[in-house]
Amino acid sequence: MNRNPGQRSSDAFDVAIVGSGIVGLGAAYAALRRGLRVVVIERGARIAGASVRNFGHLCIGAQEGEASAYADAGRALWLQLAREADFWMRESGTLIVARHADELRLLEAAAVDGGIRLLDAREIEAASPLAPGIAVGGARVEVDLQTNPRVAAERIARHLESQGVEFRMRTSATAVSSGRVETSRGGVDAPAIIVAVGHDLDHLLPDLAHEAGVERCALDMMRVQAALARPLDAPLLTGWSLVRYGRFARLAEAAPVRERLHAERPDLAAIDLNQMYTQLPDGSLLLGDTHVRDSVASPFQSEDAQQAILDEAQVIFGISAPRVIERWQGVYASAAREFLSREIAPGAHAIAVTTGIGMTCGLGFAEQAVAAATGLPLPAVTHEQDLR
Ligand SMILES: Cc1cc2nc3c(=O)[nH]c(=O)nc-3n(C[C@H](O)[C@H](O)[C@H](O)COP(=O)(O)OP(=O)(O)OC[C@H]3O[C@@H](n4cnc5c(N)ncnc54)[C@H](O)[C@@H]3O)c2cc1C
Numbered sequence: 176m177n178r179n180p181g182q183r184s185s186d187a188f189d190v191a192i193v194g195s196g197i198v199g200l201g202a203a204y205a206a207l208r209r210g211l212r213v214v215v216i217e218r219g220a221r222i223a224g225a226s227v228r229n230f231g232h233l234c235i236g237a238q239e240g241e242a243s244a245y246a247d248a249g250r251a252l253w254l255q256l257a258r259e260a261d262f263w264m265r266e267s268g269t270l271i272v273a274r275h276a277d278e279l280r281l282l283e284a285a286a287v288d289g290g291i292r293l294l295d296a297r298e299i300e301a302a303s304p305l306a307p308g309i310a311v312g313g314a315r316v317e318v319d320l321q322t323n324p325r326v327a328a329e330r331i332a333r334h335l336e337s338q339g340v341e342f343r344m345r346t347s348a349t350a351v352s353s354g355r356v357e358t359s360r361g362g363v364d365a366p367a368i369i370v371a372v373g374h375d376l377d378h379l380l381p382d383l384a385h386e387a388g389v390e391r392c393a394l395d396m397m398r399v400q401a402a403l404a405r406p407l408d409a410p411l412l413t414g415w416s417l418v419r420y421g422r423f424a425r426l427a428e429a430a431p432v433r434e435r436l437h438a439e440r441p442d443l444a445a446i447d448l449n450q451m452y453t454q455l456p457d458g459s460l461l462l463g464d465t466h467v468r469d470s471v472a473s474p475f476q477s478e479d480a481q482q483a484i485l486d487e488a489q490v491i492f493g494i495s496a497p498r499v500i501e502r503w504q505g506v507y508a509s510a511a512r513e514f515l516s517r518e519i520a521p522g523a524h525a526i527a528v529t530t531g532i533g534m535t536c537g538l539g540f541a542e543q544a545v546a547a548a549t550g551l552p553l554p555a556v557t558h559e560q561d562l563r
Contacts, residue, residue: 188214188341190549191356191365193348193379195219196226197534198526199371200331201249201541203340204256206367209551213340214365215332216358218347222328225373225533228396228505230453230461231324232410234269234535236290236316237420242513242532248539253320256538260334262327263456267409269319270303271417272491273312277435278414281428282314288422290317303411304403306493321410323455324534348372348379353520367548368523371541374508376515376527377470383517389529392509393472395480396463398455399497401488407454413491415443415450443487446480449531450487459500462488466531472506507531516544524548 189211192199199215206213233253235246257264273279286293292315299305299313336342343360348370350357355364370379374391377384417423418433437444447466454460465480467473481502488497508515510529514536517525526544528537546552 188212188363188365190214190367190369190545191216191363192369192371193351193356194371194373195222195328195332195342196224196371196373197328197537198373198528198541199369200226200328200335201252201538202369202371202526202545203335204252204331204538205542205545206549207335207338207340209545209549211549213335214363215335215340215342216346216348216356216363217342217344218359220345222332225505225507226328226537227324228503229324229534230410230451230463231322231327231534232269232451232453233320233322234316234410234420234532235320236269236318237422238532238535239421239425242421242536245514245536245539245543246532248542249536250318250320252538252542253322256331256334257322257327260330262322262330264320264322264327267319267321269316269412270299270409271314271316271412272299272303272305272310273314274309274414275432275435276311277428277431278417279312281417281423281426281432282312284426284428285423286314291315292317302408304405304407304492306491309491309493315409319410321453325455351379351519351523353522366522369541369544369548370519370523370525371527373527373533374506376508376525380519380525383519383525387510387512387515387517387529389508389510389515389527390468390470391472391506392531393467393469394464394505394507394531395476395484396461396503396505397481397484397499398459398461398501399485399488399499400458401460401492401494401497403460403492403494406458407452407460411452413450415448419449443483446477446483448483448487450484450491452488460488460497464505468509472504474504476502476504507533514540516547522548
């Protein structure tokens, strides 16, 4: 990647993209595949935002509506990029453990629409390292994928750069107008501009962020070494996940699950826990995650919340206290609507995934935004069949 912005090319760009998280990279990929000359402006020296701090769970089959359309489009793009850019990706599906009859009823109701295979208690225990007796049943969401978020974005960026996309790192966008991005290292001209700065939209475009109600959602996460009974070969969700993902949460059967969980565990409800797990290729386990929404992400992480995440992992896997390898805070953009897309000046668009599904939906969403900004149709995805 061009980490020395002193080395400038001849500057005839068709598209300028601000932000090199998964949404900005998705926009760069979409523009590149349309044969356009692309520059990506990124204030960091490396990619280090939400797109590397997450579970790497591409939670496609749990979406609904607009999110489902972007997730489906994104699935094909993820598979294609994994092959082209050479990073780890598995067609794992997602496992969901039901620990109560009401969670099972919710899974049964969701499964009616297809793509979800119901499992009995013995099957979910055989498919995952759950503690004996913890499950009353479960399910596998068939279409979901898993990647390693610590690797994927950087590999995508390197691949795009090898295909001619110019990356201007350590370069902050300070203003955007029709045909021009002002940056901390001078102006960049391009007829089409895509602003994809995630939760920092309020720094660059404060009026738009205010009007759209965009806040920061801060999440506590950790990576642990745990003596699991067997590998976790797919992301694992729980009842706490079901009551937040669109396909499940919209169903009438979600209400009793939410009420019971909140009544039984007000402590976990208070930290807005999404109790879920993914295992990285090195065997370590990602645990999370808590949610706090505010205009500023507090730098002070609650130890009680982190302990609750660890305690629940011990219960669900029947393990002794895991060794914590790393803790971190992730932040994503949050608003009442799941997606923000606005033409802020002729040819200049601001886009953001404004809930915690940007890895799942970001590539498909960015494709659609670039199609709208350039007026060029979506190219067909050609390689997916080969990858299955
Ligand atoms: C802990 C956590 C767990 C999650 N788990 C999942 C999951 O399992 N599955 C899923 O689908 N989603 C998940 N998400 C959500 C997902 O990670 C985000 O929605 C997604 O990564 C957002 O991508 P982005 O490109 O918009 O933002 P980011 O990745 O934050 O990228 C924005 C980029 O813009 C740059 N930038 C900002 N301002 C400027 C400026 N003025 N000039 C230049 N550059 C600028 C930043 O430096 C940054 O690199 C999770 C998020 C978190 C935090």
